[in-house]
Amino acid sequence: MFRAGEGMYDMTLMDEVTEDTFMENLKTRFSKGIIYTNIGEQIVSVNPFQSVAEPEMADFVNQFQYEVQPHIYALADDTYRALLSEKSDQCVIITGESGAGKTVSSKIFMKYVAYVSSSRVGASMADAAASSAAAAETERIKNRLLESNPVLEAFGNAKTLRNDNSSRFGKYMELQFNFAGAPVGGRISQYLLEKSRVVTRAEGERSFHVFYQMLSQPILMSQLGLTPDPAAYKYLAISGCYEVSSIRDVEDFLEVQQAVKVLGWNDDDLEEVFKVLGAILLLGNVEFVDDADKSAEHKTECVSVANQEVVLQVADLLAVDADFLMGSLMSRSISTGVGRRASQITVQLDGAGAADTRDALAKFLYSRLFDWVVARINSELEPARGAYSEAVIGILDIYGFEIFEDNSFEQFCINYCNEKLQQYFILNVLQSEQEEYAREGITWTPIDYFDNSPIISLIEGASARSASIIALLDEACLVGNTTTGQLVEKFANGLSSSAHFEAAANGADRSLTAEQFRIKHYAGDVVYSAELFQDKNRDALYPDLVNTMHTSSSALVQELFKGDKALAQSKRRPVTAATQFKKAVCELIATLQACSPHYIRCIKSNDAKRGLHLDEERVRHQVVYLNLVEAVRVRKAGFCNRQHYTRFMWRYKMLTDATWPIWRGSDRDGVETILNGLGWRGPSTSSGRPSCSSRTHRRLCSWSGCGRSGCRLWRS
Numbered sequence: 235m236f237r238a239g240e241g242m243y244d245m246t247l248m249d250e251v252t253e254d255t256f257m258e259n260l261k262t263r264f265s266k267g268i269i270y271t272n273i274g275e276q277i278v279s280v281n282p283f284q285s286v287a288e289p290e291m292a293d294f295v296n297q298f299q300y301e302v303q304p305h306i307y308a309l310a311d312d313t314y315r316a317l318l319s320e321k322s323d324q325c326v327i328i329t330g331e332s333g334a335g336k337t338v339s340s341k342i343f344m345k346y347v348a349y350v351s352s353s354r355v356g357a358s359m360a361d362a363a364a365s366s367a368a369a370a371e372t373e374r375i376k377n378r379l380l381e382s383n384p385v386l387e388a389f390g391n392a393k394t395l396r397n398d399n400s401s402r403f404g405k406y407m408e409l410q411f412n413f414a415g416a417p418v419g420g421r422i423s424q425y426l427l428e429k430s431r432v433v434t435r436a437e438g439e440r441s442f443h444v445f446y447q448m449l450s451q452p453i454l455m456s457q458l459g460l461t462p463d464p465a466a467y468k469y470l471a472i473s474g475c476y477e478v479s480s481i482r483d484v485e486d487f488l489e490v491q492q493a494v495k496v497l498g499w500n501d502d503d504l505e506e507v508f509k510v511l512g513a514i515l516l517l518g519n520v521e522f523v524d525d526a527d528k529s530a531e532h533k534t535e536c537v538s539v540a541n542q543e544v545v546l547q548v549a550d551l552l553a554v555d556a557d558f559l560m561g562s563l564m565s566r567s568i569s570t571g572v573g574r575r576a577s578q579i580t581v582q583l584d585g586a587g588a589a590d591t592r593d594a595l596a597k598f599l600y601s602r603l604f605d606w607v608v609a610r611i612n613s614e615l616e617p618a619r620g621a622y623s624e625a626v627i628g629i630l631d632i633y634g635f636e637i638f639e640d641n642s643f644e645q646f647c648i649n650y651c652n653e654k655l656q657q658y659f660i661l662n663v664l665q666s667e668q669e670e671y672a673r674e675g676i677t678w679t680p681i682d683y684f685d686n687s688p689i690i691s692l693i694e695g696a697s698a699r700s701a702s703i704i705a706l707l708d709e710a711c712l713v714g715n716t717t718t719g720q721l722v723e724k725f726a727n728g729l730s731s732s733a734h735f736e737a738a739a740n741g742a743d744r745s746l747t748a749e750q751f752r753i754k755h756y757a758g759d760v761v762y763s764a765e766l767f768q769d770k771n772r773d774a775l776y777p778d779l780v781n782t783m784h785t786s787s788s789a790l791v792q793e794l795f796k797g798d799k800a801l802a803q804s805k806r807r808p809v810t811a812a813t814q815f816k817k818a819v820c821e822l823i824a825t826l827q828a829c830s831p832h833y834i835r836c837i838k839s840n841d842a843k844r845g846l847h848l849d850e851e852r853v854r855h856q857v858v859y860l861n862l863v864e865a866v867r868v869r870k871a872g873f874c875n876r877q878h879y880t881r882f883m884w885r886y887k888m889l890t891d892a893t894w895p896i897w898r899g900s901d902r903d904g905v906e907t908i909l910n911g912l913g914w915r916g917p918s919t920s921s922g923r924p925s926c927s928s929r930t931h932r933r934l935c936s937w938s939g940c941g942r943s944g945c946r947l948w949r950s
């Protein structure tokens with residue numbers, strides 16, 4: 235495992251750990267094409283932007299991470315084995331900025347788990363027929379889990395300036411296993427799809443892959459009555475990017491077509507989906523004209539559709555009445571009064587208002603379609619009747635930290651989510667571990683780290699009543715009529731005490747405009763343009779559009795909007811997008827807290843996608859903000875392997891007569907009794923280091939995955 239000239243495979247084995255030695259080791263390994271390095275059980279992965287030789291998966295089966303070369307397979311095997319031996323939920327948290335390699339890592343992880351777990355099928359069954367039925371079921375689930383990836387990527391990924399295959403949604407995928415460790419099902423939770431991408435994006439970026447895949451099929455397009463030329467669609471033409479050298483839309487289309495078949499979609503399902511996608515593309519071509527003459531004479535008619543034939547085509551694809559659709563794009567019903575005086579009036583929109591309504595419909599159609607795709611995949615991944623999920627492995631692959639030229643509400647949410655994950659890492663790896671040593675009375679020199687809690691308080695509030703960006707934004711949306719400048723001023727007044735917030739109004743920086751504010755995130759300073767924050771936070775789908783969609787004779791379109799009926803009748807104020815996102819992220823963190831975590835920390839090697847080129851400044855910046863050096867220090871100073879007393883008892887109580895079969899004392903005393911009975915004294919609180927020379931301890935080490943520095947097995 236250790237080869238001269240390749241640097242240390244585990245950062246905790248380095249004699250001295252500083253930012254410089256960390257970087258040196260990473261560079262040495264990367265220059266040899268080695269992209270993975272361990273920090274104890276964590277893996278640091280540096281994106282090679284080229285294919286690297288993959289080892290045999292078989293070489294990792296039943297091997298502890300410290301026994302094999304650092305690789306995601308090794309982490310996956312440890313995770314899977316922990317699930318089997320502890321029968322407890324595991325999760326792997328994959329973090330890093332956009333383009334750092336999270337999605338590729340998650341796929342490597344899944345591939346290995348699918349490989350290693352399928353061999354467990356029927357292991358516990360004496361009956362050959364039952365065993366072969368179980369094998370078939372496992373194969374079915376495994377295929378569906380793997381095939382869900384290309385489908386999710388087609389609908390949820392896009393080319394950005396940072397990554398040709400950037401995930402524009404957050405994904406938490408749970409793989410469910412039965413008592414024998416065979417996969418029985420799965421479940422995907424998705425977070426905040428960047429739906430604004432459907433109608434606008436930066437120059438040089440693309441919309442979601444699925445549009446270009448569909449357009450690469452001339453026969454399909456002619457069946458839909460549409461041209462296959464992407465430049466003919468304003469929603470795509472807006473960013474001037476159609477073909478990408480690293481993306482093969484034709485091949486990807488065929489892969490997705492194959493994958494959805496495995497997922498149980500039939501031809502009708504696919505046709506309906508393509509019709510909705512076609513309608514979205516065409517919606518962008520609907521043009522409105524402000525009619526000055528008419529508006530002078532008849533105050534109510536101030537906008538008309540310039541190309542009615544396009545609306546007819548959209549209506550046809552969505553199977554709705556064209557006049558109804560046209561009306562709901564150009565006017566809006568507004569409720570006035572309360573109680574008996576309640577009534578509805580219809581106001582005619584101007585050209586800009588109608589264009590906003592059109593874009594809102596396109597965005598909602600797409601995001602609802604994406605929800606539907608995920609729901610369909612989930613229904614196909616449900617465990618079969620009679621199969622039970624005993625424990626899960628969750629894989630979190632969420633959009634990475636983003637800094638663009640123009641950062642809007644989406645970047646704000648994405649970066650907030652990354653702050654929360656960084657905090658999770660800090661709490662679990664840096665803080666709680668140090669606190670535990672203090673609690674256990676083990677000699678410990680505190681290790682400093684950057685704590686991002688103040689940034690999270692700034693965004694979401696330290697308590698329900700404290701000022702925060704989300705609370706102030708919601709307040710502005712509630713009041714209405716707040717200009718962007720007033721919103722930023724509100725932020726500046728309410729959040730002036732935060733060292734992580736800056737706006738021109740609080741005099742911190744004159745380079746910021748009145749509509750901008752800056753958050754000093756853990757990963758860097760980001761200037762946000764607040765212009766569309768209120769619109770995007772309200773995220774309103776107008777009742778007229780919902781009613782039009784409800785008249786559709788397409789089962790799919792009906793399905794996409796079925797949940798809105800109750801919402802339209804409800805008197806309650808709709809929850810804003812930011813508050814919904816905050817709730818979802820907090821629930822995600824709670825889910826992760828309930829699992830044993832494993833970490834893959836992805837690092838982007840360079841911005842030019844230049845293969846094995848390591849941009850030192852760029853990488854160093856990530857090493858610093860990911861707190862990697864601190865993670866090594868904590869790991870190095872502490873014990874690489876730790877077990878909860880309860881789990882230790884459960885696993886090892888049979889080793890001494892005193893504890894087996896029944897132990898009536900506390901778990902802590904039981905552990906001490908086992909270790910004393912085996913002749914191992916355990917860590918002394920003064921010297922801090924147990925001896926690993928006893929045969930018994932060596933056995934324990936290999937069983938429990940000991941990776942302590944100082945342990946002979948660890949070094950061997």
Ligand SMILES: Nc1ncnc2c1ncn2[C@@H]1O[C@H](COP(=O)(O)OP(=O)(O)OP(=O)(O)O)[C@@H](O)[C@H]1O
Nearest residue numbers: 283284332333334335336337338397400401633634
């Ligand atoms: N292990 C790897 N081997 C080879 N190439 C890789 C590897 N990891 C990443 N890449 C390359 O980097 C690109 C970006 O990786 P990936 O899509 O996984 O990033 P990401 O962190 O998920 O980004 P985002 O947050 O934007 O979704 C890939 O399309 C691939 O070209």
